[in-house]
Amino acid sequence: MERRVPFRNATLRWAIVAILWGIWEATNLLAPPLECFQNPSLGGEPEKPNSSKAPKEALPALTAEQIEADWRRQDELRMVKADPKGPQQFSPGWVVRPEQDAAGGVDGQKTGKWGFHTAYQKDPWWQVDLGEPVRLGKVLLWNRCDACSERNSRILVSVSQDGKEWTKIYQHNGLVFYGQTDGKPLAVPLQGIQARYVRVHLEGENYLHLDEVEVFAEGSEKNIALGKPATQSSTSQWSTVHAATNGQPGVPYPMELVVERGRLLADRLAQMGAPIQPHRQELERAAEEWSRLGNDAPEEVRRRVYFQARWAxxxxxxxxPLLTFDQILLIKRIPPSFPHMSDQYYGWWSRGGGGIYILEGFRQEPTRTTETSPASAPGPTGAGQAQQSGTGQTPVRGPRLRCLTEGWPVGTFIRPDLSYDGTKLLFAYAKYYPHVHAIPDKVNKDNLPEDAFYHL
Incomplete structure (x- = not known):
């Protein structure tokens, strides 16, 4: 019989989470469940249930390209530059430079979140250098839509020929505007004024953040700010390194760190009798080739050698040899609307999507959609090439996901507990109702559907 229960933090639950997270960090076994991270408030739709009640057939869990993209994302988040004039360093923490964060405002990506984010300061600003004076037609400002959109309700636009003397062109009227969610960015007419620099800024103490800034020459619909150098007044804890879009590399490759840690790992595994010699040789070949690359080596060459080391x-x-199992239990879920709220485990703030899954074949080589990297060739394990079966079908190779909750109504799943003999599974599930999070009086349980709460 179902009953409403408070969900408490059991040691075993956290152990499962910790184990899965550790495996993720060490080997990048799983691609993020991208289909489960669409925010309905930003125009996305929750995952739809399948009409079949049978467990879903195992499907490829990820591609080699997704693993490589995740490695580069880790490099972005772990980079630190303590001295702007010193060498790039890498560590679990980082300090991003203003121009690195500001590049997110001209990267062409409109996500409904922030492309750049200053600190809380007096008169924050962001600006782009167009490279030469241009007669300007308009500026489009794409606002942050997930929260705090009202901060830019009095935003200003100024222009300059030299980056020193500024002319204020526009100040918004106080109305909140959006962009990605409604297709209506703020359009600021510039009426042919000639300028090289365009600046957006606020007056008084505030944060400044926008999704994207587009600048158009008079009589043109081409965004001339895309990939151009940008900077801003400060950075914040929400700032990050954005890859450049003007043909220059973004985050440098921490090759020395990868090789150092790879050698330490090889030494430990060799003591355990693990068959890692072919992979160690591959790592050393990559290290040797990297040492011969000059500073002018093409980006695609540096990228290839770096990934060669990462795959090794x-x-x-x-x-x-301790990885003697072949299946891992996991969940996919969309984070709740307010994950920091103390009442998040009542189901009020949940969003639909995800499920309970089994990861199979996690040690196998992932599939690749292109043939441009070391992972596309068969590795020492013989993986990397799909073989034709007798039926003419290409079998699924690499890590595979099998859904155990296919056919359930759209909802969210949390905190799986697996019995010690691996035969029983306990988890919590709440059905998703789009209107529930907006109900003002949630204390009165008559206002809420019973199955909107988590049940075991």
Whole structure:
């Protein structure tokens, strides 16, 4: 019989989470469940249930390209530059430079979130250098839509020929505007004024953040700010390094750190008798080639050699003799609307999507959609090429996901507990109702559907 229960933090629950997270960090076994991270408030739709009640057939869990993209994302988040004139360094924390965060305002990506984010300061600003004076037609400001959109209700636009003397062109009238969610960015006419620099700014103490800034020459619909150098008045804890879009590399490759850690891992695994010698040799070949690359080496060459080293380390990690199992239990879920709220486990703030899954074949080589990297060739394990079956079908190779909750109504799943003998599974589930999070009086339970609460 179902009953409403408070969900408490059991040690075993946290152990499962910790184990899965550790495997994720060490080997990047799983691609983020992108289909489960669409925010309905930003125009996305929750995952739809399948009409079939049978468990879903195992499907590829990820591609090699997704793993490589995740490695580069880790590099962005772990980079630190303590001295603007010093060498790039990498560590679990980082300090981003203003121009690195500001690049997110001219990267062409409109997500409904922030492309750049200053600190809370007096008169914050962001600006782009168009490279030469241009007669300007208009500026489009794409606002942050997930929260705090009202901060830009009095935003200003100024222009300059030299980046020193500024002319204020426009100040908004106080109305909140959006962009990605409604297709209506703020359009600021510039009426042919000639300028090289365009600045957006606020007056008084505030944060400044926008999704994207587009600048158009008079009589043209081409965004001339795309990929141009940008900077801003400060950075914040929400700032990050954005890859450049003007043909220049974004975050440098921490090759020395990858090689150092790979060698330490190889030494430990060799003591355990793991068959890692081919992978260690591959790592050393990558290290040797990297040492011969000059500062002017093409970006595609540096990227290829870097990923060659990363794949070698990953294959060593998966050769650990302690990995004697072949299945991992996990959940996919969309984060709740307010994950920091104390009442998040009542289901009020949940969003639909995800489910309970089994990851199979996690030590196998992932599939690749292109043939442009070391992972596309068969590795020492013989993986990397799909073989034709007798039926003419290409079998699924690499890590595979099998859904155990296919056919359930759209909802959210949390905190799976697996019995010690691996035969029983306990988890919590709440059905998703789009209107529930907006109900003002949630204390009165008559206002809420019973199955909107988590049930075991």
């Amino acid at each position: 380390v990953r294959r060593m990690a998966l050769a650990n």
